[in-house]
Amino acid sequence: MALKKQNTHHKKKVALIGCGLIGQSWAVTFLSSGWSVSLFDPVEGIVETAKEKIMANLSNLQNHGLVEDCTVLKSLDRIHLSQSLSEAVKECTYIQESGPEDLDIKKEITHKIDKVTPVNIPIASSTSGIPTSAYAANIPGNYRCVVAHPINPPHLIPAVEIVPAPFTKETIKETVKEIILSIGKEPLELKKETPGFVVNRLQGALLKEAFNLIKNNISSAEDIDKAISHGLGLRWSFMGPFQTIHLNAPEGIKGYVERYGTMYSEMFQGSDASWSELVEDGLDAELLKLYSLDEYGKHEEQRNKKLIQLLIHKIQSEKSD
Amino acid sequence: MALKKQNTHHKKKVALIGCGLIGQSWAVTFLSSGWSVSLFDPVEGIVETAKEKIMANLSNLQNHGLVEDCTVLKSLDRIHLSQSLSEAVKECTYIQESGPEDLDIKKEITHKIDKVTPVNIPIASSTSGIPTSAYAANIPGNYRCVVAHPINPPHLIPAVEIVPAPFTKETIKETVKEIILSIGKEPLELKKETPGFVVNRLQGALLKEAFNLIKNNISSAEDIDKAISHGLGLRWSFMGPFQTIHLNAPEGIKGYVERYGTMYSEMFQGSDASWSELVEDGLDAELLKLYSLDEYGKHEEQRNKKLIQLLIHKIQSEKSD
Numbered sequence: 001m002a003l004k005k006q007n008t009h010h011k012k013k014v015a016l017i018g019c020g021l022i023g024q025s026w027a028v029t030f031l032s033s034g035w036s037v038s039l040f041d042p043v044e045g046i047v048e049t050a051k052e053k054i055m056a057n058l059s060n061l062q063n064h065g066l067v068e069d070c071t072v073l074k075s076l077d078r079i080h081l082s083q084s085l086s087e088a089v090k091e092c093t094y095i096q097e098s099g100p101e102d103l104d105i106k107k108e109i110t111h112k113i114d115k116v117t118p119v120n121i122p123i124a125s126s127t128s129g130i131p132t133s134a135y136a137a138n139i140p141g142n143y144r145c146v147v148a149h150p151i152n153p154p155h156l157i158p159a160v161e162i163v164p165a166p167f168t169k170e171t172i173k174e175t176v177k178e179i180i181l182s183i184g185k186e187p188l189e190l191k192k193e194t195p196g197f198v199v200n201r202l203q204g205a206l207l208k209e210a211f212n213l214i215k216n217n218i219s220s221a222e223d224i225d226k227a228i229s230h231g232l233g234l235r236w237s238f239m240g241p242f243q244t245i246h247l248n249a250p251e252g253i254k255g256y257v258e259r260y261g262t263m264y265s266e267m268f269q270g271s272d273a274s275w276s277e278l279v280e281d282g283l284d285a286e287l288l289k290l291y292s293l294d295e296y297g298k299h300e301e302q303r304n305k306k307l308i309q310l311l312i313h314k315i316q317s318e319k320s321d
Numbered sequence: 322m323a324l325k326k327q328n329t330h331h332k333k334k335v336a337l338i339g340c341g342l343i344g345q346s347w348a349v350t351f352l353s354s355g356w357s358v359s360l361f362d363p364v365e366g367i368v369e370t371a372k373e374k375i376m377a378n379l380s381n382l383q384n385h386g387l388v389e390d391c392t393v394l395k396s397l398d399r400i401h402l403s404q405s406l407s408e409a410v411k412e413c414t415y416i417q418e419s420g421p422e423d424l425d426i427k428k429e430i431t432h433k434i435d436k437v438t439p440v441n442i443p444i445a446s447s448t449s450g451i452p453t454s455a456y457a458a459n460i461p462g463n464y465r466c467v468v469a470h471p472i473n474p475p476h477l478i479p480a481v482e483i484v485p486a487p488f489t490k491e492t493i494k495e496t497v498k499e500i501i502l503s504i505g506k507e508p509l510e511l512k513k514e515t516p517g518f519v520v521n522r523l524q525g526a527l528l529k530e531a532f533n534l535i536k537n538n539i540s541s542a543e544d545i546d547k548a549i550s551h552g553l554g555l556r557w558s559f560m561g562p563f564q565t566i567h568l569n570a571p572e573g574i575k576g577y578v579e580r581y582g583t584m585y586s587e588m589f590q591g592s593d594a595s596w597s598e599l600v601e602d603g604l605d606a607e608l609l610k611l612y613s614l615d616e617y618g619k620h621e622e623q624r625n626k627k628l629i630q631l632l633i634h635k636i637q638s639e640k641s642d
Binding site (some may be wrong): 014016060061062066077091129151152157158159161186188189190194195196197198199200201202203204205206207208209213216217218219220221223224225226227228229230231232233234235236238239240241242243245248259263265266267268306308309310311312314315316317321 | 513522549554560589633
C-alpha cells in the first residue's frame, strides 16, 4: 500500500514501450521506487510529452507526501527518452509494453521487442484483455512473455494482475511478481488465463447486474451508484468480498453460506457454482488460514475503526472539494 | 454523508422494535440526529443491554468528532426503555422494526405493531430480504408498511434501501425517505420489489463471479479479495459502477459500452441484458444529466485528487493499526 519506497533499486532499469496514459503511470511508479526508466513510443513526439506529464505527476505525489522529497529531482536523471526500440531495451532488466489494445499490433510489437531484448529478460504487457497465448504463442521468446495488467490510474491503484500463458516460464512469472512487489504494488497472481482476467470479470459481473436492474426498472442508475459509493464500496475499499462475508458470521464463510446461500442462489438464474460445495472443498480452510476467527470481536472492532476513519476521511475530502 | 446533524428533530420520536445489532445501530443514528427513541424487544433484558451498547457507540462517535459534543449527554434523556409494544409506539412518528429474518415472525410482529400504532404512522422493516408484499399483504394497515433496509453496520454505512410494496401508499414512502434523509442517511429508492433488493443483488453478482473464479481455479480467494481492496474498491468508495465507466471514456457510457461491451458480453454466458440497447433507451441521457461531460478533464482530476486523498487516508489508517 505504501507509495513511499526506499531507493533500493537504483541500479535497475525498465523499458516502457508505449507512452500513453498507462505507460506514463508505470513511469511514475518505477521512478518513485528509484528505478531508471527508458521510454519509447513509435509515434514521434510522444516521449517528450510523456516526460512532462510524468514529472508533473511525480511532483503532485511529492507535494502530497506520497513519495520521497527528492523524487522529482532524482527522477530527472533517471528518465531516458529513446529513439528506437533497441536503444530503449539496452541494459534493462524488465520490459513493460503498454501499446494499443489490438491483437495484430500486440503480436507485432512483442515480436519486435523479443528480437532486440537479451534472453531471460521478462516482457510484460499492460493489456486489459488480450491473453499472452493469443499474441505471443508464435514468437521465439514466448517463454518470457506474461501479462502485468494495472488498473486505471495505475500510479494510484495498487493492484496489478499477473497472468501467465501455459508457455510462460515459472521463473519469469516469479521475477515479474517480485518486481511488481518491489515497486510498492500488489500483485494478483492468476493461475491460468481467462477472458477479462480477474479484475474485469469482477467489475463485469457487478456491471451486468447493474444493467439488469436498469433493464427490469428496479432502480435508477443514480441510486445503483449510491448503493456502491455510500454502501458496499466503503467496506470494499479495505476488505475484499470473501473477507467481508467471512467476517460477517461468527462461523466464518461456512456459516454465512449456510445462512445466505439460498437467498443468493434464488436471486439469479443460471448460477453455475455451488457455494456450499466450494466451501467444503477448501475455501473455508483457506479463509480460516488467512483470517483467523479466534478473535471474532476484534475483527469487528477493527472493521468499525476503519470505517470510522474512512468516514472522517470522506467528510474531510468533501469539505475540500 | 455528514454524520453531524443539527438537532432539528428534538420533538420527533421513533419506536425501535427489536434491539439486536441492527436496532442498536438505528438508535445510534436517530439519537445522533436529535430524535428521541423508544426501545422494545420481546426478549427480557435485551433493551437494558442494548442501551449500554448504544451509549458506548455514541461515545465512540463523539470521541471521533462524528457527532456533536453533547450527543451522549443529551441522548441519556432521549432513550426510553419500553415494557410493551403499545408503550413503545406511544407518541412516535415513525416505527422501525428490526426483528429476526423469519417470514412468520415478521408477519406476526408487523400485525401486532399495526394494531397498536395510530393510523398513517409509517411502519418500516429492516429486513434484508423479505419483501413487504410477503409479510404485510393481509394486515389492515398494509398501506403504511415498507422496507427500510440498512447495511451492516448501519450507524456507519450511509445507504438505506427504501422498498415499497405495490400496496404501500406513495405518501408513506415519501415520508420514510424524508426521515432517512433527515437522519443523515442516503435513501436508495426502489421502484418495485425484487429478490435481494438492489444492494444484495449487486453484492451477490460480485460474489457469484468470485465463487466461479474459485471453482474454475483461476485465482486464490486472497488475490480475489485484493482485486477489490487494492483495486476496484478504492474507486467504489466514492463513485458507483455507472459513474466509473461513464467517466472512463471521453464520450461517457455510450463510448465505454461501444468499446468494451463486446469484451464484457463475451466474459459471461447467459447475459440477459443488451447494454447498447439500454444506453440508447435512456441510460445515456440519465447519466449525462447526472454527470455532465462538459469538463471531462476536470472529472478525471477530481477522481485522481480523491484517490490521492484516499491513499493518504489508507496509509494513515494502516499506521495506526
